[in-house]
Amino acid sequence: MKTDRRQLSTAEERRETVLRTAIGAFAARGYFGTTTTEVAKAAGISQAYVYRLFPNKEALFAAVVAHCFTRVRSAMERGAAAATSSEPQVVLDSMGDAYARLISDNDLLLVQLHAQAAAVSEPVIQEAVRAGYARMVEYVRGASGGSEEQVQRFFATGMLCHLIVSLDVTSVDAPWTRTLGAGIAHY
Amino acid sequence: MKTDRRQLSTAEERRETVLRTAIGAFAARGYFGTTTTEVAKAAGISQAYVYRLFPNKEALFAAVVAHCFTRVRSAMERGAAAATSSEPQVVLDSMGDAYARLISDNDLLLVQLHAQAAAVSEPVIQEAVRAGYARMVEYVRGASGGSEEQVQRFFATGMLCHLIVSLDVTSVDAPWTRTLGAGIAHY
């Protein structure tokens, strides 16, 4: 290695760049509504090269989804570590707060919402989303020690966040928006 | 009027047919993933005629979404009427059960999920979904007399149903699926 800064990246580095930047691309219009050209532009590469890094659009999206889940899970881990007590509800609240901070830019959450929608018809994506939630549920259960009901409510609240963000209810002040958003942290 | 049975429908009748049948078309792949040709086929008309009945695809989808919300709301009304007591939680449970029965074929629920996803980027759809939830939240609050927290939890549980259906978790038997699906009725 002569120079400190290579002009070309390794394929693996590029793949990671794509996974990171594609979140922003897919966040707006999801799997069907986002073109591979948009993903390429977000990553600063040509559209053709996307197909060198990933076999097809479905695999690309599934990889992006998996990447989002690992980011969310590591945020939960930080939240669990920051809990001020080992009381299950305290740990859950701390994880929820860490989640709220992570998704303050909304893109991660929106990809999860779109992934859920695409999972209905695309088996590869469904499998990625299932695997993500499987690991997440088990992690939350184990780290918090919460009851079935507490864990279930934790995820139900997360789903409610999807609704709140997708409708942008925080920018509407009305009784129904206050009811849905009551007690939900946002940064 | 010579014959008892007309061959042609009125435009209004056709529009209603389209609204009803398009639910099945949009349920699988949502707004971006469903073509107007598929919608036309489901309604038994030509693709061109879809554009005589609706100005464009976005308005068509928004109308379908609004139609779904009215169906869900009237199911809730039946549920509320069937409640065995006026205790808020009893009424909410009865409404939830009516909802569970209504969406046993999944299509209505899937359209709501896809509508939520499309609402992120399509303002006309976002407005339709907002209006639908606004009316539904107010109705649920008024009909049940439940507290802010009870109503919020009611909708959070509904959102959890979206996840359960989109991932088809009922066909996977594992600890995490039992946690998410605990106590959720399905018919």
Next chain:
DNA sequence: TCTTCATGTGAGTACTCAATCACTCACTCC
């Protein structure tokens, strides 16, 4: 330097999509 190989792209292909338009047919009223 020269060869080798991975990184990266321009220019396509074959196809699908939403939307339009000229047109036909069914019905009603006189």
Next chain:
DNA sequence: GGAGTGAGTGATTGAGTACTCACATGAAGA
């Protein structure tokens, strides 16, 4: 029967779409 109106369609368009391939360029060792 004939004029007028609204229901309904076949054919088309122009703008994309995912995906491919021949080719260029940079890096690094012999």
